[in-house]
Amino acid sequence: MSVRVEQLTKHFDRNSRKPAVDDVSFTAPPGCITALLGPSGSGKTTVLRLIAGLERPDRGRVVIGDRDFTDVPVRKRGVGFVFQGYALFQHMTVRKNVAFGLEVKRLARGAVAEKVRDLLALVQLEELADRYPHQLSGGQRQRVAFARALATDPAVLLLDEPFGALDARVRVELRGWLRQLHQRTPVTTLLVTHDQEEALEVSERVVVMHEGRVEQVGTPHEIYDEPATPFVASFIGQPSLLRGRIEAGRASIGAHSLAAPSGAIEGSAVQAYVRPADVRIAKPPAASPEDGPQVSLSIVEGLNRVGGNVKVELRLPSGERLGLQMTRAEIDALGIGIGDRVLVDLGEAKVFVEDYSI
Amino acid sequence: MRWLLVGVAFTFVALLVVAPLAAVFAQAFGHGLAAYWRAVQSADTLGAIELTLLIAVIAVPLNLAFGLAASWLIAKYDFPGRSVLLSLIDLPFSVSPVIAGLLFVLLFGSQGLLGGFVARHGLHVIFALPGMVLATTFVTFPLVAREVLPLMQSLGSEEEEAALTLGASGPRLFFRVTLPKIRWGLVNGVILCNARAMGEFGAVTVVSGLIRGKTITMPLQIEILYNDYDFVGAFAVATLLTLLALVTLAVKRIVEGRQPGAS
Numbered sequence: 001m002s003v004r005v006e007q008l009t010k011h012f013d014r015n016s017r018k019p020a021v022d023d024v025s026f027t028a029p030p031g032c033i034t035a036l037l038g039p040s041g042s043g044k045t046t047v048l049r050l051i052a053g054l055e056r057p058d059r060g061r062v063v064i065g066d067r068d069f070t071d072v073p074v075r076k077r078g079v080g081f082v083f084q085g086y087a088l089f090q091h092m093t094v095r096k097n098v099a100f101g102l103e104v105k106r107l108a109r110g111a112v113a114e115k116v117r118d119l120l121a122l123v124q125l126e127e128l129a130d131r132y133p134h135q136l137s138g139g140q141r142q143r144v145a146f147a148r149a150l151a152t153d154p155a156v157l158l159l160d161e162p163f164g165a166l167d168a169r170v171r172v173e174l175r176g177w178l179r180q181l182h183q184r185t186p187v188t189t190l191l192v193t194h195d196q197e198e199a200l201e202v203s204e205r206v207v208v209m210h211e212g213r214v215e216q217v218g219t220p221h222e223i224y225d226e227p228a229t230p231f232v233a234s235f236i237g238q239p240s241l242l243r244g245r246i247e248a249g250r251a252s253i254g255a256h257s258l259a260a261p262s263g264a265i266e267g268s269a270v271q272a273y274v275r276p277a278d279v280r281i282a283k284p285p286a287a288s289p290e291d292g293p294q295v296s297l298s299i300v301e302g303l304n305r306v307g308g309n310v311k312v313e314l315r316l317p318s319g320e321r322l323g324l325q326m327t328r329a330e331i332d333a334l335g336i337g338i339g340d341r342v343l344v345d346l347g348e349a350k351v352f353v354e355d356y357s358i
Numbered sequence: 359m360r361w362l363l364v365g366v367a368f369t370f371v372a373l374l375v376v377a378p379l380a381a382v383f384a385q386a387f388g389h390g391l392a393a394y395w396r397a398v399q400s401a402d403t404l405g406a407i408e409l410t411l412l413i414a415v416i417a418v419p420l421n422l423a424f425g426l427a428a429s430w431l432i433a434k435y436d437f438p439g440r441s442v443l444l445s446l447i448d449l450p451f452s453v454s455p456v457i458a459g460l461l462f463v464l465l466f467g468s469q470g471l472l473g474g475f476v477a478r479h480g481l482h483v484i485f486a487l488p489g490m491v492l493a494t495t496f497v498t499f500p501l502v503a504r505e506v507l508p509l510m511q512s513l514g515s516e517e518e519e520a521a522l523t524l525g526a527s528g529p530r531l532f533f534r535v536t537l538p539k540i541r542w543g544l545v546n547g548v549i550l551c552n553a554r555a556m557g558e559f560g561a562v563t564v565v566s567g568l569i570r571g572k573t574i575t576m577p578l579q580i581e582i583l584y585n586d587y588d589f590v591g592a593f594a595v596a597t598l599l600t601l602l603a604l605v606t607l608a609v610k611r612i613v614e615g616r617q618p619g620a621s
Contacts (some may be wrong), residue, residue, distance in 0.1 A: 054522070054523070073520040075526060075527065078525075079523060081520065085516055087519065088517075089521075090517070090539070104524055104530065147526070152524060177505055306505055346442035
């Protein structure tokens with residue numbers, strides 16, 4: 001079933017005029033994973049809790065399928081929720097944890113046992129059924145939390161930073177696992193995360209949030225390739241920020257000329273977000289003595305090897321810093337070192353007219 | 359330096375705790391087991407034991423219910439008057455028990471605010487069991503809440519929220535999720551509450567009126583016997599209360615050892 005939120009607004013502090021969630025609307029399509037992506041404090045967890053019914057909105061509606069759930073209490077909503085800290089029942093075994101939701105439904109004991117067995121098989125925890133949560137690793141607890149949330153056949157699965165408390169390697173493993181799980185049990189899923197890689201890899205649709213508001217809704221490709229706002233452009237892909245001006249219908253960033261955003265007024269200030277992976281550099285053609293100083297060239301200020309990649313830091317002629325990333329083989333082929341002068345191609349920079357109203 | 363501190367600590371404990379404790383038992387058994395046994399079995403003493411138990415049996419469940427309800431309310435909800443309630447819970451700790459007793463006399467005594475109302479309905483509160491139960495309940499009511507509330511606050515509400523999303527109703531949520539989490543804190547609070555209820559002297563003296571054979575609890579009986587120069591009797595009843603205290607401490611130790619997270 002699809003999940004639709006309309007104009008959701010929530011204040012936590014009645015005295016502050018800034019709401020935690022401000023007029024948020026979007027639709028999570030049925031059977032898909034939709035990511036709510038944003039920095040901490042952007043209101044994404046609150047949106048999830050509003051959908052679950054754990055918070056009541058000041059304004060707006062929550063619609064699941066075609067039924068309005070805004071005033072339905074949590075326990076009647078039939079949503080599965082995986083909490084950031086898992087929230088497993090500490091005094092119950094894994095089996096009892098998973099069975100909890102089924103026992104609430106007053107299923108026959110045999111049916112409960114069978115369902116629990118199936119779920120534990122689904123999350124590959126059959127052997128640990130009689131352990132207590134404190135005897136499990138973080139990744140195992142996470143899987144118990146998933147099994148427990150899926151037990152009641154929820155119409156919607158809500159995941160609040162499900163991999164947040166795990167170390168980097170387990171996170172990456174569990175992302176693949178989540179995709180597989182979703183293929184086998186295609187429940188409409190909302191995933192809250194601050195990790196853009198996670199959102200772009202796992203989900204089919206991304207809602208980018210910032211300061212309680214929705215910045216952009218789109219597919220991962222759209223979010224990455226066509227950021228709608230400066231915030232999205234600055235948030236996705238760790239870009240460098242360069243400033244310039246509209247001149248002769250083009251965005252002029254130092255020595256570079258880029259396509260201007262549509263409707264840009266001549267002379268207005270622009271900002272360009274340049275992603276490390278998009279920038280290309282090259283050695284300048286051998287300079288002849290009469291060319292004079294090559295002022296339009298950038299200087300390599302840092303080369304920092306990280307595994308098979310190299311992070312390069314450049315100083316542009318304007319004095320601005322630009323970070324880029326290349327493979328080690330590319331750097332070796334170029335044969336550049338610190339202090340060298342290079343030509344820069346900014347590639348697919350995202351250009352926005354600066355908004356002074358902020 | 360370390361040995362000096364250890365020495366000071368042990369001397370202090372020996373002087374203030376162990377020696378008086380030993381003295382109580384020495385005095386009680388000073389005239390032999392038979393004398394001790396006779397003292398314990400006197401009608402007045404048996405009556406006092408009975409009354410003490412009766413008061414505890416009424417006051418402790420009252421405080422258990424109140425403590426749980428108040429802790430739940432304060433830990434899980436934000437409502438107007440929350441901080442006022444929180445301070446009021448601590449009030450009995452800061453009021454002298456004698457004053458607490460006097461408060462009830464002023465409230466329910468024949469000249470008191472509610473005295474007329476109570477008298478018209480043929481009820482006896484002051485110098486009777488209801489007043490003694492009220493005074494005891496008042497003095498002991500922070501004990502359960504003070505044990506359970508910090509526990510509830512530190513454990514948070516995530517497990518309860520998880521149970522809610524799984525469809526659990528209020529009672530199921532409480533008995534299956536919350537109660538197992540807080541049970542040892544609760545047991546601890548009840549033990550402390552019980553010990554204090556049985557040992558309460560100040561507030562109970564004021565409302566009891568010291569009617570022999572009727573409104574005398576164990577601590578009051580000790581006082582009476584002592585004033586009558588019946589040292590064996592006084593100390594014999596004292597040993598019973600002391601034993602109760604020791605059992606309470608032992609149970610508390612066991613309970614604390616079973617708490618998850620305790621070393």
